Amino acid sequence: MKTIRIHEADRPHALRLLTIWLVLSIVGVIVALQIHIPPGDQSIQGADQSRTMTLMTALATPIFIGVVLMIVYSAFAFRNRGPELVDGPPMLGNTPIQIAWITGSTILVLFLALVGITSLASSNVAQAVGAPGRSIGQSGGQTGSGTAGGSGSELQIQVIGQQWYFTYRYQDYGGVETTHLYLPNDRPVELHVTSLDVVHSFWAYQLGVKADANLGVDNVIHVTPQKLGSFQVRCAELCGLWHGAMADSSGKVVSQSDFDSWIQQQQQSFTDIQKAVPSYAPFYFPDPLTKGS
Amino acid sequence: MVTANLMSERRMLIPNNPITGLLLAIPGYFFGVWLGNVFGLFDDQNTGVILGYTVATAAFLVGMGFLNYPLTRLLGWPVTPISESEPDAGLSRYFRLSLDHKVIGLQYLFTILIMLLLGGIGAMMIRSSLLVPDSSITPPGQYIALIGLHSVMMIFITSAVIVGPFGNYLVPLMIGARRMAFPRLEALSFWLVPPAAVILAVAAFWGGFPTGWTGYPPLSEQAGQGMDSYIVGFGLIALALVVSGVNMLATIITLRAPGMTWTRLPIFVWGIFTTSILGMLAAPVLTAAIVMLAMDRSVQTSFFLSSNGGSNYLWENLFWFFGHPEVYIFILPAFGIVMEIVPHFARKPLWGYRTGVVGLFGVALLSWFVWQHHLFVSGIAPVLRPFYTLSTELISIPTGIIFLVVLGTMWRARIWFSVPMLFCMGFLVNFLIGGISGVYLSDVPTDVTLHGSYFSMAHFHYTIMGGEIFGLMAAVYYWLPKMTGRMMSETIGKLHFWWMFVAFNSTFFPLFIIGLLNMPRRVAQYNPALQGLNIWVSVSAFFLFGSMVLFAGNLVYALAFSGRRALANPWHARSLEWQVPTPVPAHNFDRVPVITGGPYDYGMPNARPVADFGGIRGVTSGA
Numbered sequence: 001m002k003t004i005r006i007h008e009a010d011r012p013h014a015l016r017l018l019t020i021w022l023v024l025s026i027v028g029v030i031v032a033l034q035i036h037i038p039p040g041d042q043s044i045q046g047a048d049q050s051r052t053m054t055l056m057t058a059l060a061t062p063i064f065i066g067v068v069l070m071i072v073y074s075a076f077a078f079r080n081r082g083p084e085l086v087d088g089p090p091m092l093g094n095t096p097i098q099i100a101w102i103t104g105s106t107i108l109v110l111f112l113a114l115v116g117i118t119s120l121a122s123s124n125v126a127q128a129v130g131a132p133g134r135s136i137g138q139s140g141g142q143t144g145s146g147t148a149g150g151s152g153s154e155l156q157i158q159v160i161g162q163q164w165y166f167t168y169r170y171q172d173y174g175g176v177e178t179t180h181l182y183l184p185n186d187r188p189v190e191l192h193v194t195s196l197d198v199v200h201s202f203w204a205y206q207l208g209v210k211a212d213a214n215l216g217v218d219n220v221i222h223v224t225p226q227k228l229g230s231f232q233v234r235c236a237e238l239c240g241l242w243h244g245a246m247a248d249s250s251g252k253v254v255s256q257s258d259f260d261s262w263i264q265q266q267q268q269s270f271t272d273i274q275k276a277v278p279s280y281a282p283f284y285f286p287d288p289l290t291k292g293s
Numbered sequence: 294m295v296t297a298n299l300m301s302e303r304r305m306l307i308p309n310n311p312i313t314g315l316l317l318a319i320p321g322y323f324f325g326v327w328l329g330n331v332f333g334l335f336d337d338q339n340t341g342v343i344l345g346y347t348v349a350t351a352a353f354l355v356g357m358g359f360l361n362y363p364l365t366r367l368l369g370w371p372v373t374p375i376s377e378s379e380p381d382a383g384l385s386r387y388f389r390l391s392l393d394h395k396v397i398g399l400q401y402l403f404t405i406l407i408m409l410l411l412g413g414i415g416a417m418m419i420r421s422s423l424l425v426p427d428s429s430i431t432p433p434g435q436y437i438a439l440i441g442l443h444s445v446m447m448i449f450i451t452s453a454v455i456v457g458p459f460g461n462y463l464v465p466l467m468i469g470a471r472r473m474a475f476p477r478l479e480a481l482s483f484w485l486v487p488p489a490a491v492i493l494a495v496a497a498f499w500g501g502f503p504t505g506w507t508g509y510p511p512l513s514e515q516a517g518q519g520m521d522s523y524i525v526g527f528g529l530i531a532l533a534l535v536v537s538g539v540n541m542l543a544t545i546i547t548l549r550a551p552g553m554t555w556t557r558l559p560i561f562v563w564g565i566f567t568t569s570i571l572g573m574l575a576a577p578v579l580t581a582a583i584v585m586l587a588m589d590r591s592v593q594t595s596f597f598l599s600s601n602g603g604s605n606y607l608w609e610n611l612f613w614f615f616g617h618p619e620v621y622i623f624i625l626p627a628f629g630i631v632m633e634i635v636p637h638f639a640r641k642p643l644w645g646y647r648t649g650v651v652g653l654f655g656v657a658l659l660s661w662f663v664w665q666h667h668l669f670v671s672g673i674a675p676v677l678r679p680f681y682t683l684s685t686e687l688i689s690i691p692t693g694i695i696f697l698v699v700l701g702t703m704w705r706a707r708i709w710f711s712v713p714m715l716f717c718m719g720f721l722v723n724f725l726i727g728g729i730s731g732v733y734l735s736d737v738p739t740d741v742t743l744h745g746s747y748f749s750m751a752h753f754h755y756t757i758m759g760g761e762i763f764g765l766m767a768a769v770y771y772w773l774p775k776m777t778g779r780m781m782s783e784t785i786g787k788l789h790f791w792w793m794f795v796a797f798n799s800t801f802f803p804l805f806i807i808g809l810l811n812m813p814r815r816v817a818q819y820n821p822a823l824q825g826l827n828i829w830v831s832v833s834a835f836f837l838f839g840s841m842v843l844f845a846g847n848l849v850y851a852l853a854f855s856g857r858r859a860l861a862n863p864w865h866a867r868s869l870e871w872q873v874p875t876p877v878p879a880h881n882f883d884r885v886p887v888i889t890g891g892p893y894d895y896g897m898p899n900a901r902p903v904a905d906f907g908g909i910r911g912v913t914s915g916a
Contacts, residue, residue: 009705010704010705013704013705037809038742038809038810038811039742045741046742048738049738049739049741049742052736052738052739053733053739053742056732056733056736056739060729060732063729064725064726064729067696067700067721067725068722068725070700070703071700071703071718071721071722074700074703074704074706074708075708075710075718078639078703078704078705078706078707078708079707079708079710080640080707080708080709080710085640085707085709085865086640086707087640087641087707087895087896088639088640088641088705088706088707088895088896089641089705089896090641090642090894090895090896090897090898091641091642091644091701091704091705092642092644092645092646093644093645093646093647093648093701094644094645094701097697097701098645098648098694098697101693101694101697102690102693102694105689105690105693106690109686109687109689109690112686112732112736113679113682113683113686113687113736115736116679116682116686116735116736116737116738116739117679117682117683119738120678120679120682120737120738193672197511197515198509198510198511198512198515199509199511199512199605201670201744201745203745203813205742205811208741208742209741210670210741210742210744210745211670211672212670212671212672214599214605214606214671214672215511215599215600215605216599216600217599217672219671219672232811232820234811234813235813236744236745236746236813236814237509237745238437238503238504238505238507238509238512238814238815239512240437240503240512240515241433241434241437241503242433243433243437243815243816243817244428244433244436244815244816244817244818244819245433245817245818247818247820
């Protein structure tokens, strides 16, 4: 391959651009690394997303600065100042530069894809991003790929979307149904997201969890909360009239003991409710009778 | 004799114009509704409404005169070849079925600008509603109807906004042809657009449809009769895309003038070429999905209803298999416009012409392999996710090539800062932001948070509005002198550019932050903590609308009041379309020109003139 020879006339421009670009990029990357990018660190998965986004921003900043700089620089340095229209030098292209640009962008893209795919494949993110949808009724112990520790240690919760709210069914506590999501801290959770009507999307923002709720499909995702606090749940897929109001800001990550007393309270009130009305959802996964505590 | 034949072709029994079309369409609609209600097996009105819209459209096209030619041929009456027929004259030709690509281009331009105004008013109503975090300005039902109408109207527009006006008007001029390959299909592709727009607007009377432009079932099967407008309107636009794609490809392949080799083809024509491939192949998939949805809603099939054995994933896959190439249908011609216009104002040859063409084809090819990135959180098989992450990110390589070509063209140039050039540079900045934000969305871990949020909404507005619409503006300012003989004001144009550029970024950049801060798309109610940012965005959006009003004023003033005639080649451009006189003669070229040079050979010491207009004796059509 021919080496890139920089033309005499290009040299001052190239040098100036390179200097400005280096200075601005260093400043830009430092600034970019300071920005706190959501969703934050309430769960292992959310923290990983924040890290990935920070990395991407740090990588994108020099590219953004470089291209904008070239546009702005061209606008000032290469503008025609005279009243007459003058033709520029007839440059038809430069194969080495083109090869270098394409190679550079390919390496960058492959690197970004590698970062994304490895963090996807690492157990943490695989838990957040979820496992294959599976039809309800197809019972069995199959869980998502890359689940650390297997399904036994994970808290099983079914998330039931309907127009226009979510109901949570705690599998391991006798199938008690609640309208707010409480999670014990530091315990891996397996969420089974499904819907009773149209497509919804369960988005627990601070936890870094999003999964579509489809009628008759069990969409499995994993999350491990690591910090006490409250989180927002919102529907993220247009689901009709009150889609915007399908939100709940009283999701909570609590300590295991608080969780135990809360769930006991819920079980009590649910027993009373159940006398009058049957369980809400017509079908469940996993089957409450076989897996109830 | 010519006139007589035209009479036989055009005036069969009734005068053909939009009024006749409308007079036939209205009974057509009621006939369709009646038919649907008589033969429909179910007591909802969907069968009737869908048939009503379909029959009305067909009746409208008959009223416009689309049956005249087939009937004439069927009855064995003489017809005039298009190349010998006398063209229409006067303003009325813009309201009739015309086979002249120049008339069709302008018909498209003004129809679409009016639709753009409607879609823009919808956007303003949306932003007004979002001034408050609850739904006290617009009730939620009206709000989701608004976003549905805004989005689908804008999708109709952006599918055709460059290929329609500029593709039809310029491709024959740029390749040295006297017409398009299939002028009747060309006319059909235009006359499907107004019915589609009207049918879509009629949805407002049914209370709109609640699904946005994605039309996900089961919501779209639960929806009222407004959804039928979505179905028929989108179906018509899909048909127009196929028809226009076939026509463009046939024209570019077969009607190039002698000497117009593939490497001399203006890069804008390559943009149209690649986008036509996508339109021709992607739109049938949408048509299939639309027909299934129509059957689900009318005759109770259950393609998309999992409760009866169907799957809503089927719709999601079919829709996005069309939907992702569709967004490149929007942007490829805009790439073409930018790469076409920049050399003329940089006064330099296009830097790396062949690489640029490869870039266009790269984008077109890769666009088929990325659609499941819209479904990362839908519950698709996880083994597919790494592949779609990779394929999506790979698209930045050909896109980067296009940036390289433009940047290389501007390098050491003598840039003439005219309004089209400014819009091209604005395009580059906006599309860069749109492209980089796209990488965040292509990566599964980050997409989990960003999917369905305002971040993705900001991303596609940056690429479509900041990209395609800025390209459109560049094209309007650049080619209007040739298309209408009128020049838009440069001073107001520059004001328009800066106003639009600042207002656009001020509107859409904060939306990335709003999305990162937990605001989903398409919500009438949002977290009150985000009200400040939303007010900022809304006010900026009103300013953005103001810049479009300024544009409209500039356009109307130039066309109707300024009275200044544009020069035949006000930009001193080399390319073929600027070498013909203004107004462009009826059949473009007296003789088909022989192309002798490239369109961008600025500053080349031994550059030959772009074409020999003497032509070859006896050659009346190209290639």
